[in-house]
Every structure is written in C-alpha cells, then in structure tokens.
Amino acid sequence: MRVTVCGAAGEVTGSCYLVETERAKLLVDCGLFQGNRDADEKNLAALPVDPSELDAIVLTHAHLDHSGRLPLVVKRGYAGAIHGTPPSLDVCEILLEDAAHIQAQTVGHINKRRRRNHEPLIEPLYRREDVDKVVGLFAPLPYDTPREVAPGVSARLVEAGHILGSSSVVLTVQEGGAERTVLFSGDIGPWDRPILRDPAPPSSADVVFMESTYGGRDHRSLHDTVEEFHGILEDAVRRRKKLLMPVFAVGRTQQVFYHLASAFRSGRVPKFPVYLDSPLGQKATALYMKHRCIYDEEMNELRQTQQLKQDLSSLQYTQTPDDSRALNDVDGPCLIMAGAGMCNGGRILHHLRHGLERPDVEVILVGFMARHTVGRTLAEHAHTVRIFGDDLRVRARIHTLGGFSAHAGQTDLLRWLGIVAPSQPRLVLTHGEEDERLALAKQAQDRFGLAAERPELGDVLEL
Ligand SMILES: [Zn+2]
Ligand SMILES: [Zn+2]
Incomplete structure (x- = not known):
C-alpha cells in the first residue's frame, strides 16, 4: 500500500x-x-x-x-x-x-x-x-x-x-x-x-x-489562562470597557462560554451583557447540546442541573446584519464574540473596524493565528491594521490568551x-x-x- x-x-x-x-x-x-x-x-x-x-x-x-x-x-x-x-x-x-x-x-x-x-x-x-x-x-x-x-x-x-x-x-x-x-x-x-x-x-x-x-x-497553563481571562473581565466591568473577541464557531465559542459561566458563578465577575454575534456559532452551540454523548462527566452534571443556563442568563444571540450593526451603539461593559476566529473574514472585522481606534475597546485574541491574517497582525502588536481597505491606528488594548487552544x-x-x-x-x-x-x-x-x-x-x- x-x-x-x-x-x-x-x-x-x-x-x-x-x-x-x-x-x-x-x-x-x-x-x-x-x-x-x-x-x-x-x-x-x-x-x-x-x-x-x-x-x-x-x-x-x-x-x-x-x-x-x-x-x-x-x-x-x-x-x-x-x-x-x-x-x-x-x-x-x-x-x-x-x-x-x-x-x-x-x-x-x-x-x-x-x-x-x-x-x-x-x-x-x-x-x-x-x-x-x-x-x-x-x-x-x-x-x-x-x-x-x-x-x-x-x-x-x-x-x-x-x-x-x-x-x-x-x-x-x-x-x-x-x-x-x-x-x-x-x-x-x-x-x-x-x-x-x-x-x-x-x-x-x-x-x-x-x-x-x-x-x-506548550501553551500557557489552562489555570493561568482562566485567571487572566477572569481578570480581564473583572477589569472591563469596573472600567466599563467594550470587549471584542474573535472566536471559532465550533469549540472555541463553547469553551469561552464555559469559562464565562464559571466567572459569573463564582461571583468574581458581576454578570454583564455578552453577545454571540455569530449565527454559525449559535448553530454549533446547538449541536453541542444535541450530541451530549461527547461530554465529560463534569459537563454532563452541569447540563443536568441546568446550572449553565442560569450562569449564562446575560448571553444574547444576534441574528441579522442589522442586529450586528446595532452592537456598535452598545456601551460597555459588554463582550462581543464574533467570527472568524483568525479575523480573516466574518462579522468580527466590522466590529474591529468600528472599535480598534477607540481606547475604551479591548480585543481578546485566543488561539492560533495563521500568517497573513488580521488576527496575526494584531497579535504581533502592529500599530496599524488594514481592514476593508482602511488603515486603522490601533488604540484598543490587545490581549492574547494562550491556553484556550x-x-x-x-x-x-x-x-x-x-x-x-x-x-x-x-x-x-x-x-x-x-x-x-x-x-x-x-x-x-x-x-x-x-x-x-x-x-x-x-x-x-x-x-
Ligand atoms: Zn481542527
Ligand atoms: Zn487541522
């Protein structure tokens, strides 16, 4: 063979x-x-x-x-x-x-x-x-x-x-x-x-x-990454920041939900609005709910007790492009999660174009950013980034979380x-x-x- x-x-x-x-x-x-x-x-x-x-x-x-x-x-x-x-x-x-x-x-x-x-x-x-x-x-x-x-x-x-x-x-x-x-x-x-x-x-x-x-x-340890993530959330709520997070619809989105839920459950971070601006991410989340056979024991328990649902009561899904655009006018504190995960397309680009030049915005990058993507450019702390033909001066703060891979x-x-x-x-x-x-x-x-x-x-x- x-x-x-x-x-x-x-x-x-x-x-x-x-x-x-x-x-x-x-x-x-x-x-x-x-x-x-x-x-x-x-x-x-x-x-x-x-x-x-x-x-x-x-x-x-x-x-x-x-x-x-x-x-x-x-x-x-x-x-x-x-x-x-x-x-x-x-x-x-x-x-x-x-x-x-x-x-x-x-x-x-x-x-x-x-x-x-x-x-x-x-x-x-x-x-x-x-x-x-x-x-x-x-x-x-x-x-x-x-x-x-x-x-x-x-x-x-x-x-x-x-x-x-x-x-x-x-x-x-x-x-x-x-x-x-x-x-x-x-x-x-x-x-x-x-x-x-x-x-x-x-x-x-x-x-x-x-x-x-x-x-x-190796990635940063999961424990340290979760600590850092919760710290960013805590700080964002206190200083009324708007957080933007590019996410992969499958896997990353659900993992971030899990860690958001634990931040809210522990009381360390007061509940604040979270938007999943990704119809694909919403569909993928529904598939995670459908195929429970793949869960580990802890997740099975969280699901059975409806705990996750309670923890994530401030989560909202946006559907249409108009809903997505409306998020431009939402003030912090809030977290907007949108695709694509490496900022090589999708709704996150619109949010970045609107937010990158603003000092009250923070961007949280998670996971692998391939070469020649906007995500990689941001991860490398470039001063300017080109989106839809516009060169934007990056005034938003950029965080890179290593351990959610x-x-x-x-x-x-x-x-x-x-x-x-x-x-x-x-x-x-x-x-x-x-x-x-x-x-x-x-x-x-x-x-x-x-x-x-x-x-x-x-x-x-x-x-
Ligand atoms: Zn893969
Ligand atoms: Zn692969």
Missing part, C-alpha cells in the same frame, strides 16, 4: 491523504488550504486520483482545513460514502454551508468590481448545491465501531479531544495475506479540558501520521505519542509549520527512539 500526502505538509492547512492498496483507494480527510497566498491555486489543483475511482472518504473532524475540499471532489465525480462520527458530520454540514455562503458573498463583491471594469468574472470554489450533494453522501460512523469502508480496509474512529466529534482514524488494511494498521491522528486536543473527553489513541500501529501544530511549544501543546502531543510509541510504529509528521515539526521530530527521537519523517506536499510513502 502507499499513501500520498495531498496537504498539510510543512503547514497546518489542507489535510488530505490518498491511501491506495491493491484493492482500494480512499481519502482520509479532504481539507482546504487556507491563509497563504497560493491557497486558491492549491485548492483547485487536481488530486493525484480521479475522484470517481475512490472507494471511500473518511473524515477525522469537521474543521474546514480537514473537510473543505469535499465539495470540489464531489463536483469532480466522487459519489461514494463520506464516513465520520455523527457529531462530526453535523458540524461539517454547517461549516460547509457557511463556507459556500461566504464564497458567494466574496465572489459577488469581486465580480461587481470586475463587471464595472469589463474584466472576466470569477467563479466560487463551490456553491450551496455542491454542499448539499456532499451532505447526501454522509455515512455516520459512531466512535469505536469498526466498519469496512473499502475492500480490505476497515476504519475505526477514536476520540481525539479536539472539537465536537473529532476523531483519530485507525485503518486496518488486509493486503497480500498481511494485516497492517495505519493511524491518522487528525488534530489532537489537550488533556483535562472542560466539556470534551480526553484523546484515546490505540496502543499500537504500524504507521502513524501525526499532527505537529504545536510540536515545539483546542490543540495539544508539545507535552500533550508527546503524551499521545507515548501511548502508541511502544509498538515502534513508523512515524510521519504532518500538519505543522516546519520549525514545529522539526522540534517534535527531535522529541520523538530523544524520548521514544522514533525517527520521524517529514514529507513534502505530493510525496508518496510506500508502506
């Missing part, structure tokens, strides 16, 4: 593996390249397989950098099943719908200008109809339940602790009378986080494809690897910028004696 790395090689986006055996061809993940300037080109490039020849697609989780090329593959002829955990497929549906909606909007704006200048019009990567076709192929696969997804290939999904429904994929391949196990980590979450269960990788594999997003560093830091990545390492698998590192990947490779060698490979985009590994 062989595996072709079709994305997330030396970078964090575009996750996609083509697995080929004597009898079967399948993809594990089919993610979008995001952020970089050559992303569009890479997204449109053909995969090294005719999609109509694929037997199956298996998803680790719903994030677009793992699922966002699905509509393209379906457009080009794939008509087989798309396997993922039931919550994952639900989340994938809302994320892909949202992506199609944003593309339609963006292309609409660009084409308006092009039409004026008599330039040729451009097409979106995909449309809502394409997403509907993808959803029609969804084949929910519960956790820890092996299923033959292609001739001679069985897939089992195990908890990855990253977002709602996230999994690692364990492929068992029968070929030439031998059986081999290939583990794809997907994105790995940290241990001991609220809401989700801890990652649960298998204890043995012949080959491991592992993410390395934070291969070289949905990604394992180096210590937890090694904890994860330590579970499968005794079986001495062949280790392949992906999904990380090169310096992070190198750092993790060194640790894998020092701690477990595993010589990690670091493939480039398009590399083919014979297993």
